[in-house]
Amino acid sequence: MIGDVIKNNYDYTTSGREKIPLMIEQKNRAIIVGTGMATPKRILTNSELEKIVDTSNQWILSRTGIRERRILEDDHGCSDLAVEAAMVALREAGLEVSELELIIVSTVTPDYPTPSTACLVQDKLGARNAAAFDLSAGCTGFVYAMASAQGFISSGVYSNALVIGAEVLSRVTNWNDRSTCVLFGDGAGAVVLQKGDSGRGIIDFSLKSDGGGAELLYIPAGGSRKPASEESVAKHLHSVRMNGNEIFKFAVRVVDNVLEELLTRQGIKAEMLDYLFLHQANERIIEHIRKSIHLTPEKVPINLDRYGNTSSASVPMIMHEEAAAGRLKKNDLVALVAFGAGLTWGGVLLRW
Numbered sequence: 001m002i003g004d005v006i007k008n009n010y011d012y013t014t015s016g017r018e019k020i021p022l023m024i025e026q027k028n029r030a031i032i033v034g035t036g037m038a039t040p041k042r043i044l045t046n047s048e049l050e051k052i053v054d055t056s057n058q059w060i061l062s063r064t065g066i067r068e069r070r071i072l073e074d075d076h077g078c079s080d081l082a083v084e085a086a087m088v089a090l091r092e093a094g095l096e097v098s099e100l101e102l103i104i105v106s107t108v109t110p111d112y113p114t115p116s117t118a119c120l121v122q123d124k125l126g127a128r129n130a131a132a133f134d135l136s137a138g139c140t141g142f143v144y145a146m147a148s149a150q151g152f153i154s155s156g157v158y159s160n161a162l163v164i165g166a167e168v169l170s171r172v173t174n175w176n177d178r179s180t181c182v183l184f185g186d187g188a189g190a191v192v193l194q195k196g197d198s199g200r201g202i203i204d205f206s207l208k209s210d211g212g213g214a215e216l217l218y219i220p221a222g223g224s225r226k227p228a229s230e231e232s233v234a235k236h237l238h239s240v241r242m243n244g245n246e247i248f249k250f251a252v253r254v255v256d257n258v259l260e261e262l263l264t265r266q267g268i269k270a271e272m273l274d275y276l277f278l279h280q281a282n283e284r285i286i287e288h289i290r291k292s293i294h295l296t297p298e299k300v301p302i303n304l305d306r307y308g309n310t311s312s313a314s315v316p317m318i319m320h321e322e323a324a325a326g327r328l329k330k331n332d333l334v335a336l337v338a339f340g341a342g343l344t345w346g347g348v349l350l351r352w
């Protein structure tokens, strides 16, 4: 199964959809009115990892761009990071918690298999008027969650939403597997979305999937197919398994395609983008894409040197850093693009 996507020469091109004129009506757009992020205090450096597995700072830095990552303390869960990020975003938005109508948490590392982490967040925030659910789309989860929230807002049913990407990947890491344990980190990013008709907000989105590549990046046990057992624990089947080479090739192809679809559909040239916030998986992937569309490094920021790959938290975290630093400005044209387990990939185009 592993590698089927590539062996089958699966065609990731956009099959004409880029030509369909599509735009979210101005009066229905979800505007980001607040951002936040949270990371654990504990820093795990590459040199510490050298003592755990057969690796080196030089290998990790040159192959990935990662210097250190954050690890959540014991007895804490995904919802703790999610709530911390959410409170920063809510404060900036100036929104009363009681005004929240919808909470979506994107995560592959929920506190519990059930109930959802979003319900725990709802309770901890005291958001008594909010519907709450989790969304699982791997590292593309935040992009999927933004598009979903936009859908609810376009429907006219809700006007205020909280969207969070929160992950505790350290809990699903096999610390004996050097090919994965050096990559991941814990963190959360959040945005508050509000309906508005100023012309700002989400203009368009594109979501994609190919389950044929499911086993290229997955956690083999702990679900209904292979519930937890002594054997599953002994064989580390509750940790992330990844075919890094295949995911690398997939990522480079699909990011270009989905970005092209969105830009072509909206008649926008890549150089008109003020920001491209890419999933922070590997500096080489980010740099390859940035150079292929001729954007300056300032327009495609990188923070994975400090946080590693935080899956669906990476896009909202880097977006928050740029907003908090005052570099991301009102009316900037912004694209968010991510890729990951599923396989899934997708993008959101918005005016800040």
Ligand code: UT7
Residues within 6 Å of the ligand: 054, 055, 056, 059, 060, 063, 064, 139, 178, 179, 180, 182, 243, 244, 245, 247, 248, 251, 281, 282, 285, 309, 311, 339, 340, 341
């Ligand atoms: O967020 C979800 C999406 N995930 C991604 O986008 C990840 C995409 N993939 C990647 O970022 C890269 O494929 C990796 C960083 C995971 C791996 O980099 P690579 O350049 O593809 O390395 P590789 O897997 O081809 O391994 C090259 C060599 C191998 O040794 P041999 O067979 O050439 O002797 C590995 O055993 O590097 C070895 N290696 C390591 N050496 C030191 C693998 N991991 C390590 C390590 N330290 N941590």
